[in-house]
Amino acid sequence: FHQKLPPPLYKNRPAPLGSLLALSTGHPPAAEKPAHPWPLTPPPALKFKAGQSRAGRLELRSCKSPGLKRKLSRREGRKASRGEFKVHSEGTINTMKRELVCILLLFGAALSLSSQEIHTRFRRGARSYRVSCRDEKTQTLYLQNESWLRPGLRGNRVEYCRCVGGRPHCHSVPVRSCSEPRCFNGGVCRQALYFSDFVCQCPEGFMGKRCEIDASATCYKDQGITYRGTWSTAESGAECVNWNSSVLASKPYTGRRPNAVQLGLGNHNYCRNPDRDSRPWCYVFKAGKYSSEFCSTPACPKEKNEDCYFGKGLAYRGTYSLTASGTSCLSWNSVALAGKVYTAWKSNSQALGLGNHNYCRNPDGDAKPWCHVLKDRKVTWEYCDVPQCSTCGLRQ
Helix, strand or coil: CCCCCCCCCCCCCCCCHHHHHHHHHCCCCCCCCCCCCCCCCCCCCCCCCCCCCCCCCCCCCCCCCHHHHHHHHHHHHHHHHHHHHHHHHHHHHHHHHHHHHHHHHHHHHHHHHHHHHHCCCCCCCCCCCCCEEEECCCCEEEECCCEEEEECCCCCCEEEEEEECCEEEEEECCEEECCCCCCCCCCEEEEECCCCCEEEECCCCEECCCCCEECCCCCECCCCCCCCCCCCEECCCCECCCCCCHHHCCCCCCCCCCCHHHHCCCCCCCCECCCCCCCCEEEEEECCEEEEEEECCCECCCCCCCCCECCCCCCCCCCCCEECCCCECCCCCCHHHCCCCCCCCCCCHHHHCCCCCCCCECCCCCCCCEEEEEECCEEEEEEECCCECCCCCCCC
């Protein structure tokens, strides 16, 4: 029997034992498990020496391969180096953070000191400037490099002054008489010969650029509208701010108004009443902002028969505030008077004597002064208990 067998699938590889068994038994071979490319048993665990540092060299106790030991040592060394670099980087970042915080604190302290320095006030004529000169002759403040004329400290000379380094530097200049009157209270006006500035030589008891300040005034009369004294302290004890100060640029009443001289405002910080309020006031720096506050200027004592009215009392501007029944008058700017004709909001209220007060007035030509009162929860009016002035000895 000669039969040609087919060539083997793998010439150089013997047939598997399962194939031979299949030929001999006639049954298909069972599925074979694939051969595992590495040993099934895990490698021995790595043990480290107790107390060894993070960057120290690791020692393998149960690893038998020297090559593997050196390879793992290099790998762990690189990890340790990266760990050291990370720690060093974190330390550098923390140091930079601390330095930045210190710089910010120093910067904040510098700003605080500069702010305190800016808000430092002089006792009189205060301005919000660090470098300024005070002219003792005119009681006026001037900025660095600002110039002005002043009466000579000796004789009838006139001096030209300039603020340099916080001190005035002055020398005499030729002058002539002013072309128009510019001084108050009997002051004599002198104008520089070669430029347009002028100076007022004030009589005894007066000072200021135009001799408008009455140094002898110790109290105010009525509402203090004409007060031109030198009181410069508010009720809270705060020092008044100079009316010319740049921090008051947004305020309605400053020394830079066109009619500032007529209102008594100028290069000073003395209390005034430019808006016809109940008494003199000024601006002060309080609670971090600039606001108006009444001054502690004393009121002049009233003379006998001064608080009375003539005729119907149309010109009465006294301070009586009680009606004939003893009821207290309402303020002319009270919200309870909304809808009334005669209030502080009337267009000509100042001419009628109405304002932020509750004094008796006669704005409508009635028989005598009167005011608004609140009775039985209703707003009404009553005549005031103001005495009529004596006409004895007056020409009828």
